[in-house]
Amino acid sequence: MLGLIAKPAIAKQISPLYIFQAGARPAVSHVRQQQSRSATSSSIPNAASRRRAVTVVNDTGRVPWTNLSTGEKFARSTQQTFNFGLIALGIVLTGGVATVLWLEVFSGDSKTAYFNRAADRVRADPKCREMLAGEGMHSKREISAYGEPSWSRWARNRTVASRTETDRAGIEHLHMHFYVEGPVAKGTVNLHMAKRPGGEFEYQVLALDVPGQVRYYLENASASKLDQRKQGKMFGVRWN
Secondary structure, three states: OHHHHHHHHHHHHHHHHHHEEEEHHHHHHHHHHHHHHHHHHHHHHHHHOOOOOEEEOOOOOOOOOOHOHHHHHHHHHHHHHHHHHHHHHHHHHHHHHHHHHHHHOOOOOOOOHHHHHHHHHHHHHHHHHHHHEEEEEEOOHHHHEEOOOOOOOOOOOOOOOOEHHHHHHHHEEEEEEEEOEEEOOOEEEEEEEOOOOOOOOOEEEEEEOOOOOOOHHHHEHHHHHHHHHHHEOOOOOOOO
């Protein structure tokens, strides 16, 4: 009987303590949450303060301009100025290369264009084909044209020797020579063209020289003018 009476008394004494301890746990957890939040918030400025300094080499543009120091702003400005200079230099060089290619290769008045036209005329002339490939029927493909020999055996394109000059009358002269080769012989083509102010280049001399044979003229302006003068005279009087 005494044991039964003592148990409720003990339960009454223990229950407030248990309630107190159970109620204290949320307070402890709440304090821990506040501590963790304060620790997290305090670590953010520390992480920001520990970021790597922005320099000319490692700047990626991720850090906003307002967060940069004076030295870092100077470093970013220097890097952007350098990059802009490289872009401008690349544009200038590209334009220069394009201009040279147009004037020397693709333009109709380029030296390469005149070389190709003269070589085509040599290939198309029956007398030139006979001198280089021998008698009989031969195609244009059997005759090759090329420039000066190169010291490098890997060089496929050979430079064509040429020069331009302007005389006192303002006439521009183009002198060029290149080499042709056929199944039988090799030869040298000499080209001289002249252009008056405001005009176009005209052939003065286009001749093929093959060793052991007489020079063959495809164009000879001096001889043509001399023939015209002879034909225009009779009994020493010019009739035209």
